[in-house]
Amino acid sequence: MKVATLCPSRSFEHFSATALRGAGYEPLPHVHLSPLIAALREPGADAVLLEDHDTQVEGWLSALRLHAGRALPIVVLGLGDSVGISRALQRGADDYAVLADGASPLIHRLRARIQSRADGVRATSLRAGPYSLHASTQSLSTGAREVSLTAREFALAWTLFENLGRVVSTHTLSTEIWGRTGDVGKRTLEQHVYKLRLKLDPDGRRARGLQHETMPAPRIQTVYGVGYRLEL
Template structure:
């Protein structure tokens, strides 16, 4: 998993990063709330770890910004010296998924993170995934729509699967380049736009099939579930994970 850690104490940040990296995770560390939020809003992370007391804002404020601006259920863990019942309840009520007191025991930290990852992505080990009329076979790397297999390149399949697994979430071009193509985030390329345009046609993303790729001006893309009304107009399906922006 890709994990973002908000921790202003250098030694503590290095300790947690080492624990996670030794267990096969990738962990980026940030000493300030503003730096953390800037990264989280433009990169792709699977889980966030927050300290409560940081120099420029509180961890609760950071969590509020994450939920308000991303508005999707990325797992969030508090790792902090504040461990009173009142603090724990406040963090959980604010949208945190778990709460650990410093110093975290290595095995417990990893076990809790892995448990959250399983709960947040229950389809991870499934071979066949269904999204409306689309049937995605992760082993055969094929996509069937209304009984017919679609003609897709390997990269088209990877991009389609990532879109479906993150439907309702704003995906920046940098995020897509990193997670689908494995390219550095600072590369200036129209590759993403070209593939998105092609996918719209090849997947038949329209109200009849229940999905559309929406372009978010100067930000990226979002796959949205939609439905057609009797009058032919389009209604966006309510989705708790849908990004607030755009």
């Protein structure tokens, strides 16, 4: 397997290349964003590894999601400060590896994300009542209405729809969406739930008691101290 890297710092580039080769991966190194995007538009790479380089990683993540052409798992490698981790995850990184932890955790995270993406490709749609989730377009549809979701919103919606009527713990949601729990704050998850609620019920039919019996708006119910439950 091949991993495309964007590591401007020589120390990060050397570390990532050594770790990847040691685990049997072929590194595809880049030091600038444009050549990386061009390379990702062609078949080859199975994942992307980015250096948490100052504040540039935010722009890199946005550009990759918009222009890379393929939805590959993205792992950020950095020093591991809470601000950097939160910034990377909120901008769309699938996971974050800490340089000081060494090569093994980095490889573990990459493998898990590559496998998770492969599993996700096999399950391409999910139905719950009159609603359908579509992995190929990361969208939710019902009748003629289609709602586009971000990668995080889609992962959240998929987990909740898959467990329709059952409480899903915050621990499970954090693990399913970010691949970890310790570095994901409660507020971060709450913000994603809030945004998904707005997209599921943009007219506020639930709040105003106007939902139609045959086409109810999905409701994400907070179960305080435990997690969330999706109801139709």
